[in-house]
Amino acid sequence: MTPIAVLYDQKHKEIASTVLKLNKQVNRLSLSRLFVILGGGAILFYTFQLESLPLVFVCFFVLLFLFAYLVRKQSQLELQKNYFEAYLKVVENEQIIEVGKLNMYDHGQNFEDGNHPYSSDMDIFGTYSLFAKLNRATTKQGIDLLASWFKAPLNKVQIQSNQEAAQELESESEWIWDFQAKLLANLNHKLDIKAFLTNYFQDRNFQFGSAFMRFYIKAGPILFLVALIGSFFVPKLSGIATLIGIFHILWALAKAGSVSMFSSRIDKIGGVLSSYADAIQSIESHSWKSASMQKLANDLSQNNGAEPISKAFKKLAGLINNLDARNNVFVGIFLNLFLLWDFRQVLAIVDWKNKYEHEILNSFDTLAEVEAIVSLAIWKRNHIDYVYPTILDKPLENKIDAQGVYHPLIPNEQVVANDYSSVDHRVALVTGSNMAGKSTFLRTIGINAILAYAGASVAAKSFRLPIYKIISYMRIKDNLNESTSTFKAELNRMKFILDTVAAHRDSFFLIDEMLRGTNSVDKYLGSRAIIKKLVRMDGKGMVATHDLQLSSLEGEFPGEIKNYHFDIRVDEGQMLFDYKLKIGECKIFNASLLLKGIGVDIDENIG
Structure with a gap:
């Protein structure tokens, strides 16, 4: 068992034990409440038999307060139980990912895009993708932000900031688990809370109320209470109290229609806002060491220094829950009779909006950034052998240097690490037999570069690279809806590659077996012409091919193109792959062996 697996196993046992204890306590309180109801009913019946009204009142209120205490205590325990059950799910999720099962967090299917410069070819989004393994964000903003880091490179300052923050968080397992547990309720919540609140705050209903209403909701309840109490001493005041109550x-x-319009759109998010408040409070209250995390925490306290943003979130959640009380008809009538409850809560929300709107909306972005960084930190915590790459400054001059690099989506027991440096060439031409590892190697460089540009750790002993504009040509598909053949799709993609290289000298292409949709002669001549054009455009990148003849380009462009290959070893008719990158052109191909394995013999004597 790996060290990280041991850590998760220990934490799982600890939290599972806590959940079990809380379940027992909740069950005991449920039985206690039942006992109070049954036993209290018997006691009240007995006291009625004694015909002692004071004793009846004493027993009634004692039982009432005892029952209320038990309800409150059980409610608190239920909240604790829900929290630790979420905590347990968080830990269990890491355990199932450790054994190769699917992550419960969003897999990024919404971001799949066949027209993106590289995401489809590099398995960035979708089931079994990089995003599916790495993502731990629950909020829409967090998911979108993390996805944006994988769709385009950050600048060097942002990359280093993410690295610094993730490095601090990777050792803060307890804090991360707590943070994740507090936000887990958002996991399947499809509503974009920030967009919802933005639209809600702009609604015309926020013009609710007048100067008279604001004055009267303070004075009216006092007048009613004075008249009501006074009626016990001056009977004529009962009429005034009645008129005020009816009014x-x-x-x-x-005003019920206006209040309903105001409340109906927000009454379902009170609980969600409470979870946001708890998560934000975790950020605010922690003593951060890195400048990056300190900045994020400070971004949550820009409310003119008045109070923490988490407190503002809790205020709004409380106001929403208070307003929700009107949905009980009898409670609503009682509260409006004495306190003009609806008006009081609506105006309180209006005042809250005027005071906190800007800071609250900004805090969603900060929370999203922390969620995304937590994802990067967990990625590193779960892969202790990964390293943070060094980002170089000059994409037109600096080169890639990767030592012990491997593909992060391949199981550990199957990975083979390789070394690669582009210090003495601009285009690596990789030849080799079928299934020897050419395509995987191109994806290895690509996906680790994408991780590096997001500020994440990479699957390598060391990785140094400048910030390139990654573009790829690997999985080319026809499109029946657009009447596009495979060859036409290839031409479209190649035009995109050529146009990008022409427009962006900092681009880096990854091309796997170009022009597969045409005959072998055109394929060879076309591929040769394209590679020569890319070299003359000062292009940088890698090309994988079965066409051994293309290896001659190294001689035509010394110092520009360099040959690499993956080969096989045949032992007693069995093909053995070592998946090791080697310098030079490939000499051994395996198509005939593969065909022979399915009963097809190639006649090598055909002229």
Whole structure:
């Protein structure tokens, strides 16, 4: 068992034990409440038999307060249980990922795009993708932000900031688990809370209320209470209390439509906002050491220094829950009669919006950034052998240097690491037999570069590279809907590659077996012409091919093109692959052996 697996196993046992204890406590409290109801009913019946009204009242209120205490205690325990159950799911998720099963977080299917410069070829999004293994964000902003880091390179400052923050967080397992557990309720929540609140705050209903209403919701309840109490001493005041009470109810009913429009759009997100508040409080209250995490925490306290953003979130969640009380007809009538409850809560939300709107909306972006960085930190924590790459400054001059690099999506027991440096060439021409590892190697360089440009750790002993504009030509498909043949699709993609290289000297291409949709002669001549054009355009990148004849280009462009290959060893008719990158052109191909394996013999004597 690996060290990380041991860590998860220990934490799982600890949290599972806590959940079990809380379940027992909740069950005991449920039984206690039942006992209070049954036993209390018997006690009240007995006291009624004694015909002692004071004793009845004492017993009633004692039982009422005891029952309320038990309800409150059980509610608190339920919240704790829900939290630790979420915590347990977080840990279990890491355990199932460790054994190769699917991550419960978003796999990024919405970001799959066959027209993207590289994401489809590099398996960045979708089931079994890089994003599917790495993502731990639950909020839409967090998922979108993390995806954006994989869709285009960050600048060097942002990359180094992400590296610094992730390095601090990777050793903060307890904090990360707590943070994840607090946000887990958002996992399947499809609503974009930031966009929802932005639209909600701009709604015309926020013009609710008048100066008179603001004055009266403070004075009216006092007048009603004074008249009500005074009626016990001055009977004529009972009429005034009745008129005030009727006015309160009728006014609330008259404005019920406006209040409903105000509340109906927000009454379902109170609980979600509470989880945001708890997660943000975790960021605010932690003592961060890195400048990157300190900056993120400071971004959450820009509310003119008045109070933490988490407190503002909790205020709004509380106001929403208070307003939700109106949905119970009898409770609503009672609260509006005495306190003009609906108006009081709506105006409180309006005031809250005027005070916190800007900071609250910005805090969603900060929370998203922390979620994305947490994903990078967990990625490194789960892969202790990975390293943070060195980002070089000059893409037109600096070269790639990778030592012990391998593909992060291949299981550890199957990976083969390779060394590669482009210090003495601009285009690597990789030849080799079928299934020897050419395509995988191109993807290895590509996917690790994409990780590097997001600020994540990479699958290598060391990795140095400048920030390139990655473009790829690997999985070319026809499109029946657009009446596009495979060859036409290849031409379109190649035009995209050539146009990009012409427009961006910092681009880096990864091309696997170009022009597969045409005959062998045109394929060879076309491939040769394209490679020569890319070299003359000062292009940088890698080309994988079965066409051994293309290896002659190294002689035509010394110092520009360099031959590499993957080969096989045949032992007693069995093909053995070592998946090791070697310098020079390939000498051994295996198509005839593969065909023979399915019962097809090639006549090598055909002239």
